[in-house]
Amino acid sequence: QKEVEQNSGPLSVPEGAIASLNCTYSDRGSQSFFWYRQYSGKSPELIMSIYSNGDKEDGRFTAQLNKASQYVSLLIRDSQPSDSATYLCAVNGDNAGNMLTFGGGTRLMVKP
């Protein structure tokens, strides 16, 4: 059973701080990793994709991947109240085609 684990939170950070969201996965052959943002009552929105070890930055978001440790994280710099949402980690396993396994999500609260 392929698993993707996230702390459900809530993770509470003050406005302007760095929010750090973490995700671990069990399938060592996983190839592709994604972060989705989901506002309450809405559908998930893809915000970051990462495919190789290291960091990938896009605006205030940085995704970090460590395949040896089977760990992927999302950093949000200068957190804003509008970043308050649930963040879903998704992993595409080895030989899985386009199939994704989702974690349960981490709820982030950014307090003004």
Next chain:
Amino acid sequence: DGGITQSPKYLFRKEGQNVTLSCEQNLNHDAMYWYRQDPGQGLRLIYYSQIVNDFQKGDIAEGYSVSREKKESFPLTVTSAQKNPTAFYLCASTRDSSGQRVGEQFFGPGTRLTVL
């Protein structure tokens, strides 16, 4: 405007009824997926289809059925055999993996189904 549409946004079902949720995409994506999301939970895969006229069961297919007669459309029927259908239903699509980023899925706005 390219995108994925789902209808209706809200759906109420009586006990014993079958209901069909619509999902349409004009992104020319090959693969389409149906997920179910329960409150405070992640997404669970119901069915997926990688090409027209072919589909496979996901992790929780019991009580659901699908068809894929056209590339653009992937409707989901929630049958009376599904004992606990109240949930948020999400349709997603992705391009074929050849030459494209593998795994990037894009979601429609969802249908919230409630059993009365």
